[in-house]
Amino acid sequence: MGSIVLRDLSKTYGGGAIAAVKSVNLEIGDGEFVVFVGPSGCGKSTLLRMIAGLESISGGTVEINGKVVNEVASRNRDIAMVFQNYALYPTMTVRQNIAFALELRKFPQAAIDERVNEAARILDLKDLLDRKPGQLSGGQRQRVAMGRAIVRHPQAFLLDEPLSNLDAKLRVQLRAELGRLHQRLGVTTIHVTHDQVEAMTLGSRVAVFSRGTLQQYDTPQKLYDAPKNLFVAGFIGSPAMNFLEGALGGNADAVQIGAATIRLGAPAAAAQSGRVVVGVRPEHLGWRPWEEVPSGVLTGTVDLVETIEPEAYVTIALDDPSARVRQADEAVSSGTPNGASAVPAAQRVQMRVPARAAPALGQKVALTPDPERIRLFDATGGAAL
Ligand SMILES: Nc1ncnc2c1ncn2[C@@H]1O[C@H](COP(=O)(O)OP(=O)(O)OP(=O)(O)O)[C@@H](O)[C@H]1O
Ligand SMILES: [Mg+2]
Structure with missing residues (x-):
């Protein structure tokens, strides 16, 4: 019909x-x-x-x-x-x-x-x-x-x-x-x-x-x-997916973000230039107290905690100045509530965790993205790899 x-x-x-x-x-x-x-x-x-x-x-x-x-x-x-x-x-x-x-x-x-x-x-x-x-x-x-x-x-x-x-x-x-x-x-x-x-x-x-x-x-x-x-990655999902600039390692089973190495769940298709954008949704980003972890991980300081029970949206300022966060095209996603943060957008990521499991304001944390949920995009054209 x-x-x-x-x-x-x-x-x-x-x-x-x-x-x-x-x-x-x-x-x-x-x-x-x-x-x-x-x-x-x-x-x-x-x-x-x-x-x-x-x-x-x-x-x-x-x-x-x-x-x-x-x-x-x-x-x-x-x-x-x-x-x-x-x-x-x-x-x-x-x-x-x-x-x-x-x-x-x-x-x-x-x-x-x-x-x-x-x-x-x-x-x-x-x-x-x-x-x-x-x-x-x-x-x-x-x-x-x-x-x-x-x-x-x-x-x-x-x-x-x-x-x-x-x-x-x-x-x-x-x-x-x-x-x-x-x-x-x-x-x-x-x-x-x-x-x-x-x-x-x-x-x-x-x-x-x-x-x-x-x-x-x-x-x-x-x-x-x-x-x-x-x-699409930046438009669908709220708060919006975090985009970090990275480089694909030789075996394509890990990405380099600044000085940190992030393991991938499965080897990625090679990017043309080796440069990639690493996409992690706020709900797929975990954390641990910073003292507990060895070097080579992504670390940051909690800059803002917005509690919307039963969850908290946590904004983290990355420590490594060579780790760069890319903004979603036109930025698009509705309802991303991190406008109150004083940290430059190029240096902050967002995490979405149960309110009871949120880190404290000012706390140093190590970020633990779920390797299975990391998405990679070509840094030039933006296509998913
Ligand atoms: N009569 C017109 N003359 C010239 N440009 C137009 C005309 N109508 C629409 N446009 C342009 O075409 C594009 C698409 O417009 P459209 O109204 O389809 O957008 P939309 O997705 O419905 O936006 P919104 O969410 O604001 O309603 C816009 O850039 C708009 O400025
Ligand atoms: Mg319209």
């Missing part, structure tokens, strides 16, 4: 001066829930609008159910879009808002009533049908916007940041509702967000974009375990 395939899909503005979407290839299975995620301006909305037919296509094709729809008008694509601002009609009641698209399509009144009541039941809007949008909370408005999409029984839902106007608690609640709704209706859904937590919890597969280019399209687990490049 509702499969969507994008082939070499591109969009330029300003006579080719601005490339908003660059040759994107992507297949979305019938009934799948896929999330498009990436920083502001990476082309998410442009992609969605091209799929919906609200934006002309500069190159490539959009296929819905195996048919190229480039030249098919938006209203004939059988796709329902929900916008960030909901775009409800303020003078109409909830019932009229939900029924509007069906009335435009000249549905018989009995069918309209049936579908509106069905949507109202699914979305728990029955008691609000006679209100105007101005008399609703943000979350209720969001449900009305979903209701307008549901009654059309479309081939696919395209949701452009439908939760971003809501407060944190409501976001979490409605995020769960969206997931349940999808399970119930089984309709192909593309959900756009810049929030990686939303992406990882909702998507059966997640497409990560940066600057108009698809970086990786995978399950949330694959994105977390095996990011294809530095951008």
Whole structure:
């Protein structure tokens, strides 16, 4: 029914001066829930609008159910879009808002009533049908916007940041509702967000974009375990992965970071230059009191401890001035709370440990990355090794 395939899909503005979407290839299975995620301006909305037919296509094709729809008008694509601002009609009641698209399509009144009541039941809007949008909370408005999409029984839902106007608690609640709704209706859904937590919890597969280019399209687990490049590695996961500049040893079974040697769980593929970026997630970085360990390990001083029970985010200033920490591209990951540290970013790493097992402020520690969870990237191109 509702499969969507994008082939070499591109969009330029300003006579080719601005490339908003660059040759994107992507297949979305019938009934799948896929999330498009990436920083502001990476082309998410442009992609969605091209799929919906609200934006002309500069190159490539959009296929819905195996048919190229480039030249098919938006209203004939059988796709329902929900916008960030909901775009409800303020003078109409909830019932009229939900029924509007069906009335435009000249549905018989009995069918309209049936579908509106069905949507109202699914979305728990029955008691609000006679209100105007101005008399609703943000979350209720969001449900009305979903209701307008549901009654059309479309081939696919395209949701452009439908939760971003809501407060944190409501976001979490409605995020769960969206997931349940999808399970119930089984309709192909593309959900756009810049929030990686939303992406990882909702998507059966997640497409990560940066600057108009698809970086990786995978399950949330694959994105977390095996990011294809530095951008994805830095974008997925919170706090963000630590990136240390290193050199691959002759046997490729250890990396040199400054004066320290870090053993790897498995030998790495050789980097072109021997220079690598060593990626360690904060949750895969352990520590020991410094006195207990021999030389050749990575050591540092605890600079900041932020306790968010039951965990602590610990910022460590590295002792070795030749050990360099690289910043994630555009830095991206949301919610990395180490802005309060006074240590230069090029010299600090973050660790995420149970609050009861956190080192004390000012303590000297030896860092013990889990060798199995270390990820290596080519220092020049950023590709995973
Ligand atoms: N009409 C336009 N004319 C020129 N450039 C545009 C136009 N619309 C979008 N762009 C540019 O295209 C790029 C992609 O925009 P888009 O709205 O798709 O980003 P986005 O990923 O949805 O961002 P956000 O998370 O902020 O909504 C941006 O650099 C934007 O400035
Ligand atoms: Mg957008």
